[in-house]
Amino acid sequence: MKTENVTVYSPDRILKIGLVAVWKELFLSLLKSRELIWRLFLRDFSAKYRQSLLGVLWAVLNPLITVGIFVFLNKSGVFNIGSIDVPYPAFALVGLTVWALFATGLTVSSNSIVAAGAMVTKINFPKSSLVIASMGQAVVEFMVRLCLTIIVFVIYGIVPAWTAVLLPLAAIPVFLLTLGMGFFLALLTGIFRDTVHVVVLFTTFLLFLVPVLYPIPDSGLFAAVNAFNPLSHLIVGFRDLVFLGKLSSPAGYFGSCLFSLVVFLFFWRFFQIVEPKIAERV
Amino acid sequence: MENTVIKAENVSKKYCRSLKHVMLYGVHDIARNTLGLSSQSERLRDGEFWAVDDVSFEVKRGETLGIIGPNGSGKSTMLKLINGIFMPDKGRIEIKGRVGALIEVGAGFHPMLNGRENIYVNGAILGMSKKEIDKKFDEIVDFADIGEFIDAPVKHYSSGMVVRLGFAIAVHCEPDILLVDEVLAVGDVGFQNKCFNKVGELRKKGVTTILVSHNMHIISAFTINALVLNNSRATYFDSVVDAIKEYTNIFIDKQDSDIEKVCNGTDGIKFFDVAIDRRIFKPGESFVFSAKYEASVDYSDTEIDVGIYCGGDSSLYFQANNKAYNQRIDIKKGIHSLKITIKDIRINNAVAKIGIAIWAKDRTNLLFWWRIPVEFKGVDHSTGRNFLNLLYEIGD
Numbered sequence: 001m002k003t004e005n006v007t008v009y010s011p012d013r014i015l016k017i018g019l020v021a022v023w024k025e026l027f028l029s030l031l032k033s034r035e036l037i038w039r040l041f042l043r044d045f046s047a048k049y050r051q052s053l054l055g056v057l058w059a060v061l062n063p064l065i066t067v068g069i070f071v072f073l074n075k076s077g078v079f080n081i082g083s084i085d086v087p088y089p090a091f092a093l094v095g096l097t098v099w100a101l102f103a104t105g106l107t108v109s110s111n112s113i114v115a116a117g118a119m120v121t122k123i124n125f126p127k128s129s130l131v132i133a134s135m136g137q138a139v140v141e142f143m144v145r146l147c148l149t150i151i152v153f154v155i156y157g158i159v160p161a162w163t164a165v166l167l168p169l170a171a172i173p174v175f176l177l178t179l180g181m182g183f184f185l186a187l188l189t190g191i192f193r194d195t196v197h198v199v200v201l202f203t204t205f206l207l208f209l210v211p212v213l214y215p216i217p218d219s220g221l222f223a224a225v226n227a228f229n230p231l232s233h234l235i236v237g238f239r240d241l242v243f244l245g246k247l248s249s250p251a252g253y254f255g256s257c258l259f260s261l262v263v264f265l266f267f268w269r270f271f272q273i274v275e276p277k278i279a280e281r282v
Numbered sequence: 283m284e285n286t287v288i289k290a291e292n293v294s295k296k297y298c299r300s301l302k303h304v305m306l307y308g309v310h311d312i313a314r315n316t317l318g319l320s321s322q323s324e325r326l327r328d329g330e331f332w333a334v335d336d337v338s339f340e341v342k343r344g345e346t347l348g349i350i351g352p353n354g355s356g357k358s359t360m361l362k363l364i365n366g367i368f369m370p371d372k373g374r375i376e377i378k379g380r381v382g383a384l385i386e387v388g389a390g391f392h393p394m395l396n397g398r399e400n401i402y403v404n405g406a407i408l409g410m411s412k413k414e415i416d417k418k419f420d421e422i423v424d425f426a427d428i429g430e431f432i433d434a435p436v437k438h439y440s441s442g443m444v445v446r447l448g449f450a451i452a453v454h455c456e457p458d459i460l461l462v463d464e465v466l467a468v469g470d471v472g473f474q475n476k477c478f479n480k481v482g483e484l485r486k487k488g489v490t491t492i493l494v495s496h497n498m499h500i501i502s503a504f505t506i507n508a509l510v511l512n513n514s515r516a517t518y519f520d521s522v523v524d525a526i527k528e529y530t531n532i533f534i535d536k537q538d539s540d541i542e543k544v545c546n547g548t549d550g551i552k553f554f555d556v557a558i559d560r561r562i563f564k565p566g567e568s569f570v571f572s573a574k575y576e577a578s579v580d581y582s583d584t585e586i587d588v589g590i591y592c593g594g595d596s597s598l599y600f601q602a603n604n605k606a607y608n609q610r611i612d613i614k615k616g617i618h619s620l621k622i623t624i625k626d627i628r629i630n631n632a633v634a635k636i637g638i639a640i641w642a643k644d645r646t647n648l649l650f651w652w653r654i655p656v657e658f659k660g661v662d663h664s665t666g667r668n669f670l671n672l673l674y675e676i677g678d
Contacts, residue, residue, distance in 0.1 A: 009366055010374035011323045015315060039406035047394040050435070122389035124366040124381070125407050191308050273315045276369040279362075280297075281308045 014273055026272055033126045040133035045140065063100065063145045067093050070213055081214035086243060087156050090149070095212040097145040098238040101174050102231065103203045105138030109182025110199045113190050113278065121279045128271055131186045135179055142171065161245030170238045173260040177230070180264035183271040191281055210235060230256035287459060287490045288341040288364060292373035295334040295359055296326060303329045323371035333359045335514040336373070346491040348501040348522055350529045351511030357494050360511065361385055361461050364492065380409065382457025387448025393437035397428065397447055400436055404448070408455045418454045425476070426450035446473055453480050460484055460491045498526050498592055498632070523661050527631035530592055542635075544651040551577040551613070551649055558654055563627060565662035571622045571638055573650075581613035581642050581649065588624055589637040591653070613649075629658040 014022070049055040071089050073079035084091050112134035113120055113127060120127060146167070153160060189195040207213070209225070210232050217223050226232040233249065233256035240247050247253050298304050307330075311321040326332070334356040341347045349357050362368045363375060365383045390407045391400045401422055405415040415422075423432055426447040431439060439447070453460075462481065481504075485491055495501050501508065501522060508525035510517045512532050519525035547553050552575065559570040589601040602624070604611055622638065633655070640650040 005379065007366065007377045008374060009363065009369055009377070011369060011371055012315070012320045013369075015318060015320065035411055036406045036409075039403050043392050043395060043399070043403045046399065047392050050394045118386065119390040119407065121367065122386040123383070123407055125409065187312075191305050270316060274312050277308065277311065279367045281304060 014276070022269065022272070026268060029126055029128070030132075033129045036125065036129045037133045037136075040129055041136035044133065044137060048137070059141060059144045060148065063093075063096060063141070063148060067096055067148075079213075084215055086158060090152050090156055090158055091239075091243075092213050093145065093149045093152055094239050094242050095235060097142060097149050098171065098174055098235050099207065099210075099212045100145050101138050101142040101171060102178050103207065104141045105135050105175070105178035106181060106185065106199055106203055108134040108137050109179065110185030110189050111196055112182070113186045114193070114196075127275050127278055128183070128268075131182050131271070132179065135175065135182065138178065139175070160242045163241040163245050166241050167238065170234075170241055173257040174231075174234050174238070176264035177234070177260035180260070180267040183267040187271065187274050187278070190278060206231070227252065230259045234260070285342045286340050286376075287343050287345075287378045288339075288492070289376040290340070290364070290373070291338050291375075293334060293337045293360075293363060293370045293375055294324075294332055294372035295356075295363055295368055296323070296330045296371050297333040297359075298330050300329050303327075332514050334363065334370075334511075334516075337509075337511075337516040338373075339509055339516065339518050341490055341492065343490055344485065344488045345507070346485060346493060346505045348505035348508035348525065349492060349494045349511060350496070350498070350501055350508060350525060352532060355511040356514045356516075357511055358385075358463065360509075360516075361463055361492065361494060364459075365461055377459065379458025380456065381459045381461065382408070382452055382455050383461040383463075384449060384452050385461060385463045387452050388436075388444040389448075391436045391444065391448065394435055396435050397423075397426075397432035397439075400447070401451055404451050405455065408452065410455050414455075422447075422450045422454050425454070425480070427473075442470065442473070449477060453477075453484065457484075457489060460489050462491060462493045462495075464495060498529070502526060502630075523630045530631075530633040533633060541655070542653040544653065545639075545648050546650065546652075547575070548647065548649055550579045551575055551581065553650055555619075556652070561655070562657045562659055563629075564660045565628045565630060565658070566626050568626060569624045569636060569656075572619065573621075574617065574619045575613070576617045577613055577615050580615050583643045584611050584613055584649070585641040585643075585645060586611060586622065587637070587639040587641070588622065589639075590627070590629065591635040591637055592632055627658070628662045630661045632658045634658065 017025070049058060052058065054061065067089060070079065070092050074081060074088050074092075081088070109131050112130045116130050120130075185195055185199060210229065211226060212235060216226050216232070216236060226236075233252040236249070237247055237253040237256075298307060307327060311323075314321050337356075337360065339347070349360060351357050359368065361383070362385075363370055364377065365381055365385065366377070388404075390404045392403060395403065401419065402412070402415055405418075406412075410418075426432070426443075426449075428439070428443045428446055431443055436444065436447075460481065481491065491504075493501065493505055505522050507518070507520050508522045510519065510525050510528045510532075517525075517528060519528065553573050554575070556573040557571075559572075560567070563569065586604045587601060588603075624636075634657070635653045635655050637651070637653045639648065641648055
């Protein structure tokens, strides 16, 4: 006879099992659901471009048009970013590449549980898989933009600093920060549908507040605000690795990495606490 | 204890009526839990009520438990608790092995993806690995039997096809425990039989089954013990016959003991001196209905329906019709009498209604319709199950 897992359902079980067991359970369930996460990602990815003429081409067109608009605004003098040493399209694309990971990630992950619909209330499965799998779309967009960036670099004949090979590593804290916030926002959307609108507003606003499309000014209120914004540090750090070859503010950068990790771990655990209540609250 | 697969101890679950309270309490509970405090789920707050209240039962390996009860008595909530979709607010549930739920099959389907892709996605959601699905894939496709639609996006499926595919995936994930909600009622007769066979096959393999249905015929044919839910509370019965008796008893108070005279005749015909020989039956006894009528016109080739209805929603249990037996009944002008006999009814302990309806040719006009509350008492020990008696002879 095969060995059978015994499952126990009781109120507040997750609060009673102790700290070590909590994290063990989190990692084990992540390990167990990796196949589900992959399937859900494939599902989202292949369903997204069905019944569309251009299909996957949209993944390339979107960032091209976004960058095109900012290049146009810059060229026509509407949007003045001050002086930079590199051609603006290359500068903007690097920023928009890492930005995509955050903005797309935040939008899709906060919507992931509500978008799953009846599945959440009818089937018992690890709901965190939905949030993690949705981040896959952001990773795809990130990689598409990265390829675009490489092409633009080749066209302009720009040679990036050697530290650019560390970019995949530098994407990790951005990913964790986004996923952490995504865990929280996905649950919040489950309770308050308003969250979706707030997230869209928030990311649009943030695109201009965070130095994605322009360098941080050396002084002034803006510089001060950005000094305390972990996302700014992560994006500037990402760009430094391409253009500068070193981090302009190592303390701020690594501090922000640590902050991202803490945000991720906290909300991952938070999600675990709330997970049993999702089906009845959504 | 060794063989107990499902063990529910004093399980309770509360619901909230208003959406505003759901949001408020949701935030409140989450905030408490985040601070490491209990959500104090055992207390009822304003607007909350117990949907399942203090329910305990055990199911042993290979057993089939029926759950019956009126609408809104907590059956579906109980299934969701066993399935782990909801956490109990009080008490605990212990489950051994993998649970396969035929509750809302096909809930995880993505409308844009085709059947093949959805088998993999849904399989993964139900906890199957890719290897398992690869191995079972042909079997699933075979069982669903939806032909070339397997390559069409699910949004083009008929509702029957969705259920077929969903059911096929769910039963092939090798569950140790199978939860079956009313789903078997969907799909055509051919597929229903296939489903019952499959469920039977799994039971033979030692799969523990929980069956929820309003159809006492299905419950009586498939289960041995049953849980009767009423007003969120449960009573456990070792014998499904007693359970069905209890279930039908629930409706006694609600059921008007008076005869419902839905239709007593029309302009062309009047019924009088209507009599029923008995209102309480033992298994094997017969029911005789007699009446006189005065018709001012001829009603040739009428149809007479006799139905037995059980449960609060008075769902049809058995029905007989003269056309089905190729019996022609003509009602002639003038005063005549009519007698209808239903022989040898074998229904165990139940409260029911016998309905008699008389229709003009081709059911264009209802001439008569009474529903008569009756009670079946006792158990037919030769089968222990409910059946209409089938009289037949086999010659050489």
